Amino acid sequence: MNNCSVCSVKLKFINTPTFGAGKLNDGSVICTSCYKKINKINPSIAFKLKKHSLTDIQNLLQEKEETDSTKNEKLNEIKAEIKSLNLSNVSTFFGRKEINELPQILAENEKIDHIIQGTYNNGNGILVSTNRRLVFIDKGMIYGLKVEDFPLEKISSIQYETGLILGKVKIHTSGNIASIDNVEKASSRIFAEFVRDKLSKPKEPIAQNSQEPNVLEQLEKLGKLKDSGILTETEFSEQKAKLLEKL
Ligand SMILES: [Zn+2]
Structure with missing residues (x-):
């Protein structure tokens, strides 16, 4: 043998x-x-x-x-990240199959800031809030993996409704309302308020705007260079014209 x-x-x-x-x-x-x-x-x-x-x-x-060990490493990082959020019911997340899918679903540099559990489109899963989007993940026995994205820039508002025990989180996007049901009552409010707060924060200034003061500063410097005789009148005018184009 x-x-x-x-x-x-x-x-x-x-x-x-x-x-x-x-x-x-x-x-x-x-x-x-x-x-x-x-x-x-x-x-x-x-x-x-x-x-x-x-x-x-x-x-x-x-x-x-090798891919398995990279995935495991990423999963451990994600779990540590979730733990550090200090969500009240965090221990119940780690038993969920959806958590194991996060390494493949999340992009590089995508950070989780909140999670709730609930049902959406008859599927039981988790709604994850990240720096880019809300994403509902449902790992079903029969249908396999379902992932639905709600990019932050497409969300017009987020609301919650609560009943006696359970609550709902409603995500409004252009013309659509996605309702995440059967969410633990307190979590639905905390989650919705968290995301609403995040949406209301001013977006990072876009590149063009942040250049404006820069151009003004440069014009000032240019003026000083001309005054001190380092630049000739012609050189100054040329550079000035170039800078003004940027405004
Ligand atoms: Zn063998």
């Missing part, structure tokens, strides 16, 4: 893929558990294992391990 060429486990009848399905193009054989791993990463490679070399397979598994 041989050993698995990938993980070196002793190959027995019980852990050898049937019908020679675990054979590679150099005749070496892999075990059922390695076969299953490959099948999960890329079924078409697993199906035609005989066409691939041991190096191909080792690289495939290595790459998978």
